Amino acid sequence: MPRTAAPVFLAAIVIALSGCREQPSPPSGQAQSSSSVSVTVNPGGPAVLQTASAEFDVLPTGYVQAWLLKDGKRLTLDEPQPGPAASGDSVVSGGKEIHDFVFDFEHARISDAQGKLGPRGKRVEIMARSSEGESAGLEETLAAEVYDDLPTMALTSVAYKNAGSVDVKLDRVVANQHRLSASLAAPQAAPYDLWSFQGSSYQWGKDDVIHISKNFSQPNRMGAMVGRGEGGGIPVVAFWTARVGEAVGHLETLPLVVSLPVRTEPDGRVRASLSIEPHATLRPGDVFSTPRSFVAVYSGDFYEPLRLYSAALQREGWSLRKPSEEAYNVFWCGWGYEFNVTPAQMLGTIPKLKEFNIRWATLDDRWFDKYGDWGPRPDTFPDDAIQKMVEKFHQQGIRTQIWWVPLGVEDGQGRYESHPYGLARVVQQHPDWLILDQNGKHARMVRGLAALCPALPEVQEYYKELSTKFIRDWGFDGHKLDNVYTVPACYNPKHRHKCPEDSIHAMGEVYKAIFETTRALKPDSVTQSCPCGTPPNLAWLPYMDQAVTGDPVGSVQVRRRIKMYKALLGPQAAVYGDHVELTTIRYANGANEIDEGKDFASTVGAGGVVGTKFVWPDPGPHFKTVLLTPEKEALWKKWMDLYNSKMLSRGTFLDLYVTGYDVPEGYAIAKDGKMYYAFFAPDPATLWKGEVELRGLEPRKYRVVDYENGKDLGAIDGRSPKLAVEFTHHLLLEVSK
Template sequence: MKHLLPLLALPVLLASCCGTIPADRLLLDGRQVGAKVIAITRNVEDPALPGMAIREVCFVNEGKSPITIDAMETSAIEVKGAEVWTFQPSSTGERKDWLFPVEDGFYQRNYLGMNDPDYGGGIPMVCLWTRECNLSVGVAEPVLRLVSMPVSRNKGVTRACIRQDFEEPVVLEPGDTLRACKQFIISSQGDFFNPLREFSQYMQKTYGFQPPVSPADAFEPVWCAWGYERTFTVDEVIGTLPKVVELGFKWVDVDDGYQICEGDWSANDRIGPDGMRRMTDAIHAAGLRAKLWWAPMAADPESSLAANHPELLLVQKDGSHEDISWWDSWYLSPVNPYTMDYTLDLVDQFLVKWNFDGFKLDGQHLNLCAPDYNPASGLQYPEEACERHPEFFKGIYERAQADKPGSVVQVCPCGCAVNFYYLPYFNQAVASDPTSSAQIRQKRKTYAAMCPQLAYYADHVELSDGGLDFASQIGVGGIIGTKFTWPEPNPDATENGGSLLTPEKENLLRKWVPIYSSKMLSTGEYLNLYDIGFDKPESHVIAKDGAMYYAFYAPSWDGEPITLRGLEARKYTVTEYTLDEPRTYEVDGPDPVIRPTFEGNYLIEVK
């Protein structure tokens, strides 16, 4: 038996979206149990957030016998259709796309806790959509909850829900009540953008979540010294600066390799005691700004920090330290007061003593941690470490702004779907080690939905398809970046042939950096006018300074019609602004159709 309290609008809304009334159930060994259990739900809608219903679900044992369960599933939604796209922003070592179509037999758990040694966290929402309808389900809590959002597809039906698995079986005695976390269902149309924007707005209105607003400096183009890799020298970085300036870059990111080890963040012997300040002095003298790579919340087992201050380390239930496999390090407890004091002292060292202008905080381990059993952390319960994890970033961000107002703080949770809850505590997002150009574009649209005024760095162009896809960086409103080396690569560098600035790449940089700097689409408004799954070719639109900038992507396009959406009923001039000799033509709004022919991309300005 199920009591559905207000609102009647919810089942009508779902039925109109080729879905079903949300289902709630208790499970034991994968089977539904609790014939005498009543699922009581309270659905609340806000006129300011149309299509969104907040659900509060509790189960009451009204029988005369105890009921044993090991899981509960709530707010289950279903979408029927031959073609279904999904948005599943969870984090695993596979570094999967966040959005993709699903086929029969598909299953993905989407656990918001730790999935692999270094990977956890994400955006607490999944989305299912067809050409006709869109349903999303997610968690509406002020902090991260250790639940999953499984998505499956069988016999043409795609299903998603909120699921909580219990470490030990739970016994509901007669009269007992079990509550699920607060959750939501959103009905919409198009792709994931609108429901994700609505979720972000709900978090702002309900819990005071503040999406970041980036300073102007955060949108400037970036040269990163990672091309020289971990054995870079001070002279290599300083020697590259004339070319960095010549090509129009404004930021220099000093990357991994300056430190003794993770945890011991003094300069190593190769860099020398004055090497870090030599670099920042030279960078500033060249009219550039400097960011410093840093992997906080980590300490190598052989570091003096781990040896002398074990009270900072995260302790797991079995008494072991949580491993960070990528760095061969251990996690520091993010909410441990000793960890925070140590971390804030490092912020002062980097920004004041060494005179850097911001940070590149790096590593998939940053996205979340395991529950912490370290008594020195002073937690009421181990999972509090996961819930309060964003406080670590809040501390870094606020100290950075106090030390150097306007400093740029970038967080790169490599390959992860960003942990939504620490979004207010950095001011430059990043494509975070994309495996393809498509990921660069997908992640940009995701950040634009959640935080429309957050700068989005498209990462090193060398990570894009072919290593030279500047159009995928610029066309979606990303910040251009590269890691070239010049005049010689580091002899120990192995990636991208040492990342040497070849004549071909230099010619492309001389073309694309001025395009980026003149248009600055990264400071424009991303408009959700196309469905990234079903509209072909893949289409993105940026509005800036009275113009509309369209970016279309496909392996090839041979004159098939494309409708330019979002225009008024008047005449417009179209400029193919990325050509060596830009061409123009005219169209009549509001819905002009163009028939371009292109390979890879087609970027136009319409005004």
């Protein structure tokens, strides 16, 4: 959000305080025609910003209440608490929460919005002041903007100025706080009876689309590392009922270290906000500004707020790359052979890859000697065995992809389940490239690895050189970048960072270097990035050809993550459904995990790219769950042929069904003048009988075919597109004129 002259000056002080947050671009100066956003300010509040489809009320407490205007009705989930606790923004100073700010609506400033979200819009700035104890003299400026081009989203930012005579500590700043209740949209529902998308990379395998419970609580830390090395995330939390939804997040293009905590309160309401911990001291005259955050209202599930977030971020300069054509072809991965795969095992699958028309083969984990150096492992890939293997695949018309983990390096400490860590050559030669923690020790990332600092130009150059080695020198056609989350904050004094989070903010630069180097060498290459078991990181999301559902724990996660990526990257994005074997898992994420899935329909029907990790010929009993048996061969052949004939991954994903409320779970794709539908039963093992609605059709006659089984289901009228069906697990339909 652009600033007027005074706030821009204040933002400069913020940089001095934090040194970390990228500041918004100055106003473009673009001439405006009249905005359709109306603004009404009442002397005692509220200030109301209204479009044809939404209304945003800045209440006397500073709480921004969001309304969806639809079919002549005002719908909301916002239920602000009575009293000062209803404030939308607050400060914790010296352990005490301050929310007694009194807003001066009589002197509110209304102006044209001049940011990047569109040529027309309106902006309101309202001043407030605290009178509470040591914080007396702390002034707040709340700014809200709504743009004509994004009429269901309001941007907000808050600036705190110490206008007093004593220092004020800022322990925590809470912005854009909302208290939500499903009961406002569905009176019979409990207040917490909401479905939700939680965008944090919180824990491997945890559902990111959930039904909120009575005791729900999740911190949703963004940007920074959490848990066992996860972290990053998409800074959005969304909530919905069958009638209305609301989403909150930040709209900065960097992966800022903030939190979007969500919790169910004792009264059953659900509280969500943006939380920052600056741990700064405001001297008299100093100012602290929050990142720009947003609140959006909508109809539907998580697709629409993520699509809206992506559209807004792209206007801010977040540039998405178009996938290469090869990103839509079927992938086979050597991970079925686990850590000790050999060239002979990889090449042995070629007859089946050709029979199934599988175009890609991925050399997976542990082909290498050490993390960071990425030389061939001498006992399994001696001498030039990798180059020879790649060439043999190429001779058979099969492209190859190489697995690796950027930024992670072995420093002689610790181990992973595959091997104890040695000392990588790159660490010996360039110890100053390492990220250090606050104690001056090597900071740890995923898998307990040390990490190179992505903010260093020489590290970025190193990854260009590695990419060149893999693609030009060894002949690979793309990358499988795995365990991709975030990196630790860097306290290495030799790097001269403005702040420790510089390493986190710069992570995307390494992935950009890998992607652009690879594309320049092979325009039809495929770079895939996998945030194992979690949502992705906005830092590196633009720098890939193919998203991946990322070690899903079962079919439901496959489908919902495909939908998530189609919202973020576009309705024709290439989204790899990951190994089909992951659609059914026993003992997930444990040492004895068994992957035995065969649900191709969840990937095909939702518009994903099919993949598998079968082993063949039989390498022994250890691999029996992923062995391509004669029974599996027929099934795999059927689905590979079906996928390759329909190529629904290239179609246009349509947001026509609401997760959590439409039963059975539905997906729709438009391709080549036809509509394709996929329905999935609530209980995959039980016969489902009832009517399905084929949404998105024109008012005319259509022919319906069960395209998996080649069964003609008769005609349907688009004016009343309901069809009586019965099926177990799934039903895939093709509808043509």
